[in-house]
Amino acid sequence: MFVALLDTCVLWPSLQRDVLLSFAVEGIYRPIWSSATIDELEYHEARKLVERHGIEPDKARGRAADLIAAMRAAFDDAEIQGWDGLDGSYGLPDPDDEHVVAAAVVGGAGVIVTHNLRDFPRGRVPGSIDVQSPAEFAHHAVSVNPAAALRAVRMIAARTGRHGPAWDVAGLLDTLEARYRFTQAVGILRVVADGPAGWPPR
Numbered sequence: 595m596f597v598a599l600l601d602t603c604v605l606w607p608s609l610q611r612d613v614l615l616s617f618a619v620e621g622i623y624r625p626i627w628s629s630a631t632i633d634e635l636e637y638h639e640a641r642k643l644v645e646r647h648g649i650e651p652d653k654a655r656g657r658a659a660d661l662i663a664a665m666r667a668a669f670d671d672a673e674i675q676g677w678d679g680l681d682g683s684y685g686l687p688d689p690d691d692e693h694v695v696a697a698a699v700v701g702g703a704g705v706i707v708t709h710n711l712r713d714f715p716r717g718r719v720p721g722s723i724d725v726q727s728p729a730e731f732a733h734h735a736v737s738v739n740p741a742a743a744l745r746a747v748r749m750i751a752a753r754t755g756r757h758g759p760a761w762d763v764a765g766l767l768d769t770l771e772a773r774y775r776f777t778q779a780v781g782i783l784r785v786v787a788d789g790p791a792g793w794p795p796r
Contacts, residue, residue: 628697
């Protein structure tokens with residue numbers, strides 16, 4: 595099973611986070627992150643709940659803390675420790691991103707998943723670690739095990755509607771393509787969803 599470090603910006607969008615972590619639940623890959631990432635996510639999740647959804651700050655902080663607790667419970671080996679000694683070793687354009695590469699190295703990640711590709715120049719990241727956008731990573735993850743990825747999507751669709759819009763699988767795939775540009779991953783999932791005769795594509 596390959597290891598992927600998920601940057602804060604990848605975990606912040608709720609549906610994208612749900613999809614990528616659901617792929618991990620299905621055993622497609624192992625997610626990791628640093629303690630700094632999880633702290634950033636908790637802060638920005640609470641802020642999002644206040645600014646976008648009008649939730650009172652105390653309740654927003656509580657819900658953000660609940661999210662982090664659930665992530666830690668579901669992925670109890672994901673939070674990488676001992677990366678601090680490498681912090682500042684890579685000369686990244688933004689020193690605040692150093693913890694991402696440091697945790698990826700300590701955690702044995704083969705890929706860093708981030709929206710901020712330019713913040714991780716190829717010459718500054720160890721050669722054993724690729725840097726991918728969420729859409730590219732989703733494509734690779736779905737390619738590894740399309741059936742497991744489709745199971746994850748079906749599970750997400752089944753639990754939608756509790757705190758937001760309800761989707762069937764087709765609607766969820768449409769949303770992933772339109773909102774997150776998961777075009778290649780969605781293309782594979784649509785073929786698989788059509789039945790065994792549609793996979794592998796020719």
